[in-house]
Each structure stands twice: as structure tokens, then as C-alpha cells.
Amino acid sequence: MKKITKYFIIVIICVAFIGVTIPFTLIGFKRTTNTPGHVRIYVNSTIYNSLSTEISQYYQDVIDQGYSLETVNWSINNVTALRNDLINASNQPQGLEGAVLIGDLPSAMMQYYDGFSFKNYPIDLYLTDLDGEWVDIDPSDDLFDAHNVGTGDIYPEIWIGRICPESLNNTGHLTAYQNYFARNHDYRTGQLSRPHSQLVYIDDDWATTQQLVDEWLGDMTAYNNLTNVSIPTTTTTAADYKNRLTHAYEFVHIFVHSWPYEHLFGPTGDGTEGKVTYNDILNIDTQALFYNLFACSAANFEYRNNLGTQYLFSNNTLAVVGSSKIGGMTMNSYFYTPLSQGKIFGESMRLWYWNPLHGPSDPDSMGMTLLGDPLLTILM
Ligand SMILES: [Ca+2]
């Protein structure tokens, strides 16, 4: 019951903030295996040669992890072609566990009505649900309008993660790629590590009662060493959060109202307790390796200078989970428990989508996105 209570509180907050309504349905939970499978690494052809050293090292690191894989030099700017390639790969005898997208690779765009107007957002569920049906009622706009069971189901069969700094205009892209793969290798070889700990930072509207805070914390099942910052016992502000970004947590999970390019602290997202902009993330010496942003639209990776991409290509970051639209991750244990068992980020995210309340039929889940290397674990 408590999950449902939490759900309604979140719905009330979101309705008050942006005026949407959210249905939910009960679904089953899918099981999976632990054996490393087959992976495809797509690299945008425009950066393939300049990143050949980094790609070679990464390829070897993933082989060492036990996966079989192939690298694809990709040049078609058409997301349907990319999905068809994934479907074709999944139908081969070796199957397909997931894909890593390096560089500016195409994404599907979805349209929805938020109660005031139509909004668009990039939807990577299009590339992971390989047997569901995606409907574009008016194909001339290239915006999907509906997602149905089709001949399969609406749940993801595979996972993907994107590694692309090219939406940032304050960062050199080639250097950003090179630095990212350097620290990725460092993490995999034990040269980059943090105390196994998590900061859970909960701004006002997700911390209205201690019971609600306790429910959020109860779902943070990947770490025993939790630091919780939430009202009423502490003060949650932009200044305090920016300070804590310089502390050596392994994982930061934040709940805060946001636009794609800034966090807005304070009740209703009015920003009265300060803002954290994408330039702040660039300029702060951020220490964490992983982020989960319960921060509307922060992971809209098609948006210029979006926060999710800025976090990913800041100092030490390896992976960022967030939403490309209104919404964020609820029922977090379905993500964190697989992580705590050593499952990779991509598979943990895929399993989260199979949770019984907030899977792909929940509009607040449809924008959930993984930025960074989906093959990492928190136990490497
Ligand atoms: Ca359309």
C-alpha cells in the first residue's frame, strides 16, 4: 500500500506543478539471467576515426567483462533504421542484450499533451522495446503519438545507454569523449573509486512528511551508507546541494523541480531557494560517479546544455539516470536492488521498467533515459 500512497503524493505534486494526469495499470515482473550476452556498440561515423584509440580500449574492457560484442560504424540519421538494425541483431542466434550509442546517434521523438499544450521529448524506449507498436498518426511531423502492445508487449527487451556530449556548447566535444573513456577505463581497473556511499537529496515537495522521506529511503537498496538531506531536519537549498556535489559520494540521487538546463529549489519549483544551472555543474568540482536525477526533463539529451549531459561530462561522472520529460524514477528498489546484486546499469534500468506500477504505461516513466556506459556496475 505504501507505494500507492507515495504514488498519489507524487501525482498531486506533478499535477499541481504542470497539470498532468497519470493513469497506472498493474503488470507482471520479468525475470532475466546474469550471463553476459551479446552487445552492439554503435559509433557515429563522424567521430569513429578520431576516437579509435578510446573505442579499442573500451572494446577490450567489455570483452574482459565477459561479453561478446561488435562495433558498428553508423552513419544513417534515421532512428527507424537504427531500431530495425537492433531488431535484426536480436533475431540472430546470439541474440542481443543491449547497445551502447557513442556520438550523436538518432533518437525517436514522442508527442504528448500536458494539459496546456503539446510537448515533444526524445524517447529511448523506442529503441529498447523491440516488439511493441509505435504509432505516428500524422507521420509528416515525425513525432510518435502512441505506444501499443502490437504483436509483442510495451516492455523493453534490451537496454541502451548514450555517450554523447554534443548537446553542450560549453565543452570541447573531442576532449569530453576522451576524458570520459579515460575515466571509464580507470574505474574498470580500480584507479577511480569512491567510498561505497549514496547522497539522497530530497527537496521540499518530495519531503512533505517524514513518512514520505522514509519511503524514498527504503527504496535506496544499493547502499548501506546513506546520507539523507531533506526537510524538516535539514535545509535543502541550491547552495547546500552545490557544496555537497564536491563531497566524495559514489552515487547522488536528487529530487528537485527542474527544467532541462537548471534545478529549481524550493516548494513548487519556484526557485526561491536557489537554482543550479548547467554552468554550475560544469564549474563545480563534482566528485560522484553516478547520478539519478528525479528532476523533470533534466535528461532531455536533445536539449541544448541539458543537465543530464552536463553531469555526465563533468569531472568524474560515469552514468546518469533521468527523465527526458516530466517525471522521474519511482519505485527505485526495482533499479537499485539489481545494481546491488552486481547487475549492470543497462539491465538494472531495463528491469526497473518491468516494475508493477510505473512501467512504460505510466507517462511519467516513458522519458526515463540512461546517459553513459550501460555496461558499468557499482561493484566493479
Ligand atoms: Ca505524429
Ligand SMILES: [Ca+2]
Ligand atoms: Ca517489448
Ligand SMILES: [Ca+2]
Ligand atoms: Ca528546499
